[in-house]
Amino acid sequence: MARLPIALALVVFALGSASAEDKQRMVGGWIVQAGEDRFTDGFKRVIAMRPDNGVSAFGARCLSNRVSFVLSDLTLRRIPSERVTIEFRADRGRIFNTEGQALDRNVIQFAAKPGMLKAIAESKEFALRARVGDVTFDRVFSSGGAREVIKIITDSCPSHDG
Secondary structure, eight states, rough: THHHHHHHHHHHHHHOOOOOOEEEETTTTTTEEOOOOOSTTTTTEEEEEEEEEEEEEEEEEEETTTEEEEEEEEOOOOOOTTEEEEEEEETOEEEEEEEEEEEEEEEEEEEEEEEHHHHHHOOOEEEEEETTEEEEEEEEETTTTTHHHHHHHHHHHHTTTO
């Protein structure tokens, strides 16, 4: 089970570093960290991580009053700054298409499209499909506790439309 701490460490690295003043708690199956955004006065920085199977983790974050997502997976072998096409689907709902880029060989950051946060909050599970050229992989995450987590994120990022 050493893989889970490694995957979570990768997501924490990708999502933003924590400070001593940050508050961390569990919400459903999510690990949520909140603190002051050092670069945007008057805004909070919120990071929510959802581990999967000890190999992958999904992260949603509010930084500088903007929402973005991160997928961390120990089996990825991406090249930093490599472009990645992402498909997102919650339950059997709408399929969202977005783009991302590799932050390092195991972490992809991608844009949050309008409606994605709401879809996560209202779902039982959500899936991500990442494509780079001919390489495709899927990851599925349980949404347990997502409604409260998404509210925390949207309260911290008031300019985001869900």
